[in-house]
Amino acid sequence: MTIDAVPSAAPTRRALLVGTLGAAAGLLPAVARSAEPDKAPALPGKGEAFEANTLTDLARARAAAPYAGPKTGDVPAVLKALSREAYDAIHPAEGRALWADRNVGYVLEPLLRGSIFETPVSLFVVENGLVQPVAYDKTAFVAPGLDLPDLEPDAAFSGFRLRARFEGAEDVSSFALFQGASFFRLVAEGQDFGINARALALRPADSRGEEFPLFRALFVETPAPGQPVVVHALADSESATAAFKITLTPGRDVSTAAIEGTVFARADLDHIGLGGMQGSYLFGPLDRNRVDDLRAAAFSVEGLAIHNGYGEPIWRPVHNPEALQVSAFVDRGPKGFGLMQRARAYDDFEDDRRHWEQRPSLWLEPLDDWNEGAVTLLEIPSDSELNENVFAYWRPKAKLAKGVEMRFQCRQHWSKGWPDPLPPEIARVRDSRCGHGSTGSRRLFAVDFEGDTLFQPGDIDVDLSASAGTITRQDRFRYPERKTLRILFELDPGSARASELRLALRRGQARVSESWLFRWTP
Numbered sequence: 206m207t208i209d210a211v212p213s214a215a216p217t218r219r220a221l222l223v224g225t226l227g228a229a230a231g232l233l234p235a236v237a238r239s240a241e242p243d244k245a246p247a248l249p250g251k252g253e254a255f256e257a258n259t260l261t262d263l264a265r266a267r268a269a270a271p272y273a274g275p276k277t278g279d280v281p282a283v284l285k286a287l288s289r290e291a292y293d294a295i296h297p298a299e300g301r302a303l304w305a306d307r308n309v310g311y312v313l314e315p316l317l318r319g320s321i322f323e324t325p326v327s328l329f330v331v332e333n334g335l336v337q338p339v340a341y342d343k344t345a346f347v348a349p350g351l352d353l354p355d356l357e358p359d360a361a362f363s364g365f366r367l368r369a370r371f372e373g374a375e376d377v378s379s380f381a382l383f384q385g386a387s388f389f390r391l392v393a394e395g396q397d398f399g400i401n402a403r404a405l406a407l408r409p410a411d412s413r414g415e416e417f418p419l420f421r422a423l424f425v426e427t428p429a430p431g432q433p434v435v436v437h438a439l440a441d442s443e444s445a446t447a448a449f450k451i452t453l454t455p456g457r458d459v460s461t462a463a464i465e466g467t468v469f470a471r472a473d474l475d476h477i478g479l480g481g482m483q484g485s486y487l488f489g490p491l492d493r494n495r496v497d498d499l500r501a502a503a504f505s506v507e508g509l510a511i512h513n514g515y516g517e518p519i520w521r522p523v524h525n526p527e528a529l530q531v532s533a534f535v536d537r538g539p540k541g542f543g544l545m546q547r548a549r550a551y552d553d554f555e556d557d558r559r560h561w562e563q564r565p566s567l568w569l570e571p572l573d574d575w576n577e578g579a580v581t582l583l584e585i586p587s588d589s590e591l592n593e594n595v596f597a598y599w600r601p602k603a604k605l606a607k608g609v610e611m612r613f614q615c616r617q618h619w620s621k622g623w624p625d626p627l628p629p630e631i632a633r634v635r636d637s638r639c640g641h642g643s644t645g646s647r648r649l650f651a652v653d654f655e656g657d658t659l660f661q662p663g664d665i666d667v668d669l670s671a672s673a674g675t676i677t678r679q680d681r682f683r684y685p686e687r688k689t690l691r692i693l694f695e696l697d698p699g700s701a702r703a704s705e706l707r708l709a710l711r712r713g714q715a716r717v718s719e720s721w722l723f724r725w726t727p
Contacts, residue, residue, distance in 0.1 A: 406478025
């Protein structure tokens with residue numbers, strides 16, 4: 206990850222390389238701008254060349270212009286009033302989706318504005334290096350019970366869905382979705398959409414209020430058969446613009462998105478979120494005490510996994526708190542982090558409608574040096590399984606001064622399994638449970654570690670601590686047939702209103718498990 210200072214007078218050339226993102230970068234001065242233009246530069250038009258630097262040059266130039274938000278009040282009432290069910294029923298007419306008549310292995314489906322999706326997004330395809338705007342034709346859509354209105358070509362769409370022919374399959378099925386703010390999501394073959402990724406976040410859960418950068422234009426390269434799809438995305442907000450190149454590769458077990466991003470600061474930025482991802486958590490085995498529900502659990506995210514720059518693998522189960530909780534895992538040069546869905550059996554949820562076990566895990570690995578910062582976790586109180594109340598992102602320590610740009614690279618893995626790789630000598634947390642303890646406010650916890658390494662020669666030592674309260678009991682139960690070691694312990698919180706719990710296994714001085722972290726609150 207690097208920060209560059211670039212004067213707007215020469216938007217297509219890098220004027221000064223300031224250095225890698227780090228402590229010194231937080232002291233970068235603002236860069237003086239030349240006279241700002243009256244309006245933002247226009248998007249490339251039909252037949253214009255689209256080159257490697259087209260979008261970054263456009264984002265840089267837009268950052269030098271005053272911000273102009275999108276028009277959202279012009280959605281026809283017939284579309285705006287649609288329920289989500291009625292909106293989701295709109296689909297392309299037979300053979301009318303883009304590339305439907307071409308053997309490229311993908312089908313691109315433009316998504317109309319309507320329901321909760323009011324922000325217009327300009328859609329383009331890029332073929333042979335030339336730009337072609339996606340035209341709106343209401344006869345290309347089927348809308349049950351609805352007479353679609355005429356729409357302006359540059360204000361008709363809110364995003365797109367991409368279908369892919371996964372290896373060995375005859376037909377295309379859902380693979381990627383770009384819609385809403387700077388959100389996008391992927392699935393592996395046979396999965397349901399779950400976690401949302403954010404291209405860029407600004408001031409999440411900040412007392413000054415969060416700012417949501419919006420996708421304003423999406424350029425999709427027509428792929429060659431058997432090749433990935435490349436999406437170029439322009440995001441814009443009051444404080445920043447950004448350009449992203451996102452290379453999408455479908456897979457049977459893991460689908461990937463390789464991301465190259467450049468952020469341009471319109472104003473001083475001191476709270477940036479990179480690699481943002483969010484999902485839902487209503488209840489699970491750790492917090493059923495306020496739940497009256499016949500299902501075993503309801504969540505698309507079970508926990509946050511981190512492989513920090515110091516070589517420690519961390520597992521932090523998430524939960525549904527009574528008040529907003531913010532956790533920061535300070536790090537330098539993280540190896541990766543992600544929101545995981547480790548529960549993969551129907552019996553984990555017993556939900557016949559939503560099938561949470563079919564939702565993807567999302568693991569992110571930086572591809573350059575992300576230097577100092579913190580993996581930040583937000584847990585927001587929720588009374589609905591539809592609320593995406595768990596949000597994780599990387600917050601760089603360095604500030605980004607007005608007029609300065611920052612580049613970063615990462616790869617996302619959207620997976621059916623556990624894409625956060627662990628060496629064979631490290632046991633993984635398989636399950637976490639909590640219930641009432643022996644008396645009063647005491648709480649009993651059970652943490653199951655799974656791995657062959659737990660049953661190899663040598664004694665297993667338990668490192669267990671609580672930041673507040675007292676551990677009053679600790680037991681272990683071995684289950685070789687399941688390759689599982691359960692650690693059972695009781696917390697007496699006393700008068701404490703919160704306690705940070707930490708549990709890890711070792712053999713002598715050698716780590717043999719992930720570090721299990723959890724914040725207990727009443």
